[in-house]
Amino acid sequence: xxxxxxxxxxxxxxxxxxxxxxxxxxxxxxxxxxxxxxxxxxxxxxxxxxxxxxxxxxxxxxxxxxxxxxxxxxxxxxxxxxxxxxxxxxxxxxxxxxxxxxxxxxxxxxxxxxxxxxxxxxxxxxxxxxxxxxxxxxxxxxxxxxxxxxxxxxxxxxxxxxxxxxxxxxxxxxxxxxxxxxxxxxxxxxxxxxxxxxxxxxxxxxxxxxxxxxxxxxxxxxxxxxxxxxxxxxxxxxxxxxxxxxxxxxxxxxxxxxxxxxxxxxxxxxxxxxxxxxxxxxxxxxxxxxxxxxxxxxxxxxxxxxxxxxxxx
Ligand SMILES: [Mg+2]
Numbered sequence: 001x002x003x004x005x006x007x008x009x010x011x012x013x014x015x016x017x018x019x020x021x022x023x024x025x026x027x028x029x030x031x032x033x034x035x036x037x038x039x040x041x042x043x044x045x046x047x048x049x050x051x052x053x054x055x056x057x058x059x060x061x062x063x064x065x066x067x068x069x070x071x072x073x074x075x076x077x078x079x080x081x082x083x084x085x086x087x088x089x090x091x092x093x094x095x096x097x098x099x100x101x102x103x104x105x106x107x108x109x110x111x112x113x114x115x116x117x118x119x120x121x122x123x124x125x126x127x128x129x130x131x132x133x134x135x136x137x138x139x140x141x142x143x144x145x146x147x148x149x150x151x152x153x154x155x156x157x158x159x160x161x162x163x164x165x166x167x168x169x170x171x172x173x174x175x176x177x178x179x180x181x182x183x184x185x186x187x188x189x190x191x192x193x194x195x196x197x198x199x200x201x202x203x204x205x206x207x208x209x210x211x212x213x214x215x216x217x218x219x220x221x222x223x224x225x226x227x228x229x230x231x232x233x234x235x236x237x238x239x240x241x242x243x244x245x246x247x248x249x250x251x252x253x254x255x256x257x258x259x260x261x262x263x264x265x266x267x268x269x270x271x272x273x274x275x276x277x278x279x280x281x282x283x284x285x286x287x288x289x290x291x292x293x294x295x296x297x298x299x300x301x302x303x304x305x306x307x308x309x310x311x312x313x
Contacts, residue, residue, distance in 0.1 A: 021059035151207035159222035178241035187227035189261035274309035
């Protein structure tokens with residue numbers, strides 16, 4: 001998602017300038033187009049289709065010359081649309097006035113628009129602005145759909161997608177997958193004592209701390225709902241997941257957020273349920289979450305501010 005990047009835990013942050021990739025083999029044209037856009041955008045240039053395919057992932061918009069030395073521009077565009085990471089990047093074709101066939105095939109190949117050569121630079125700037133804004137808005141919507149509004153970490157939908165994806169992926173190699181369910185101890189009493197404003201602040205700090213503690217790129221920390229959080233640990237066995245759960249528990253307890261209504265401590269603590277699943281063909285991930293939930297229940301029953309762990313048999 002160029003224009004908007006995420007850290008390993010899916011926390012997104014805005015990147016102010018957007019990037020336009022100019023793919024043009026004529027050096028004079030390339031320089032003209034770059035000069036027209038460089039004050040408002042980060043401009044990348046490519047001289048042929050092969051370079052364009054390598055660089056496109058960094059772009060928010062691609063200006064694509066129809067006639068390139070190594071590949072037809074239409075084929076470059078088709079290649080973008082086949083790649084999952086590139087398919088959503090808008091492509092504007094740059095075509096000669098006398099080649100209306102290029103314009104039609106360009107649009108059929110998935111280009112959003114075309115501009116006729118010689119390029120009117122004012123028209124170019126206006127079109128680029130429109131398409132970059134559209135891309136930005138779409139990225140923002142995608143972000144809203146995957147990020148929890150309060151805490152900024154991944155939401156439950158992202159987690160559900162990641163769990164099902166990782167389960168299928170690990171089933172092929174039969175590697176373990178662990179889940180940690182985590183609940184803020186006596187959070188209702190926290191809200192009743194300190195108010196919902198501080199309750200929200202508490203959840204934000206708990207989320208941030210958990211996300212900062214779980215550092216491997218493939219791991220995911222998400223808000224599961226209310227005061228419940230979840231951690232996904234692919235290719236991790238139960239011993240590894242216990243270490244992670246204890247690290248998160250200690251880090252959150254270490255915040256020393258006062259909680260005088262808690263029976264577990266005089267500050268905010270969490271209880272955690274850890275479960276290891278064994279993904280394999282023909283199984284599904286629901287038993288893993290159920291097992292983590294059972295362990296969480298045990299941890300609470302046992303006095304809170306602790307984790308309990310089990311393997312799914
Ligand atoms: Mg050309």
